[in-house]
Amino acid sequence: MFLYELFALPESRRKMYLRSKLSSMNKIIKSLLYLAAGMAMTTCSSPQTKHEKVILAVFAHPDDESSVGPVLAKYAGEGVSVYIAVATDGRLGVTPHAGIPAGDSLAAVRTGEMKCAAEQLGIHPPIMIGMHDQLKMHEGLVALSGQLDTIRKNVIKLFDELKPDIVFTWGPSGWTGHHDHRLVGSVVTEAFASKVWTKPMALYYSEIPAGSFPKESPLLLATVDPKYLTIKVSVTDKDYNKAKAAWLCHKSQYTPETVEQLHQLMRTTEKGVVYFRPFEFTGNNSFFP
Numbered sequence: 001m002f003l004y005e006l007f008a009l010p011e012s013r014r015k016m017y018l019r020s021k022l023s024s025m026n027k028i029i030k031s032l033l034y035l036a037a038g039m040a041m042t043t044c045s046s047p048q049t050k051h052e053k054v055i056l057a058v059f060a061h062p063d064d065e066s067s068v069g070p071v072l073a074k075y076a077g078e079g080v081s082v083y084i085a086v087a088t089d090g091r092l093g094v095t096p097h098a099g100i101p102a103g104d105s106l107a108a109v110r111t112g113e114m115k116c117a118a119e120q121l122g123i124h125p126p127i128m129i130g131m132h133d134q135l136k137m138h139e140g141l142v143a144l145s146g147q148l149d150t151i152r153k154n155v156i157k158l159f160d161e162l163k164p165d166i167v168f169t170w171g172p173s174g175w176t177g178h179h180d181h182r183l184v185g186s187v188v189t190e191a192f193a194s195k196v197w198t199k200p201m202a203l204y205y206s207e208i209p210a211g212s213f214p215k216e217s218p219l220l221l222a223t224v225d226p227k228y229l230t231i232k233v234s235v236t237d238k239d240y241n242k243a244k245a246a247w248l249c250h251k252s253q254y255t256p257e258t259v260e261q262l263h264q265l266m267r268t269t270e271k272g273v274v275y276f277r278p279f280e281f282t283g284n285n286s287f288f289p
Helices: 003-008 011-048 069-077 104-121 133-139 141-162 179-193 237-247 256-270
Strands: 054-059 081-088 127-131 166-170 202-207 231-234 273-278
Touching: 054 069, 054 141, 054 179, 069 081, 069 104, 069 237, 081 104, 081 133, 081 141, 081 179, 104 237, 127 133, 127 141, 133 141, 133 179, 141 179, 166 179, 179 202, 237 256, 256 273
Parallel strands: 054 081, 054 166, 081 127, 166 202
Antiparallel strands: 202 273, 231 273
């Protein structure tokens, strides 16, 4: 409306018109102010957004996570995004107390047990790579090589997709000397060292310090001199309890009594500290610098 038309109106209608226009302008101004405030908050907060930390553990069998269970529980409880990848299906892990024959049925049970363990630890559902327990060694070199190649490809895919900050796996001894443990740890190391990854990550081996294991223990586990174990992670009773609850999920492998014995042995050995050996390389360019 033009100005001369506005003043031509009766006073009552002129005031009504002006009130309606002022109301519309106020709404527009408020909207602009809200928009500006929102943009300012976005601009100020985005640089403070922290990168989510990611841990990826890669082991051979469902139940191998028990070697680092308290550590996985600890970091998951602190908000770290924790994943576990299991290379084999555990189909040959027959035990007298469970009475489940080797094969698909046992593999399915052990997958369910691994899911239960992940829930108890508070980590992401397990990533089951699904290779044959014992990696088809009995079928010969070709079958074994095929299994290892599939594991390698899956591990590289996980590195690319999950972009972990930290990777856990078995060291050369695989704790118990089990060939699946040793081979899986070797494949993970090979994949890790195959290139410089876009996002930096570090590889660590779960190890037991020499001299910490009770001499009277019936278990034969490989140990490593403490000087090589430069990473020491403190864990609490809460972490141990979560790890024990996860261990109890593996009913096809352990009785509750066995879990209790192994749990107490772990606590006695570790004394609240879990040790890791880093994968390292030297910056020297000769053998005798």
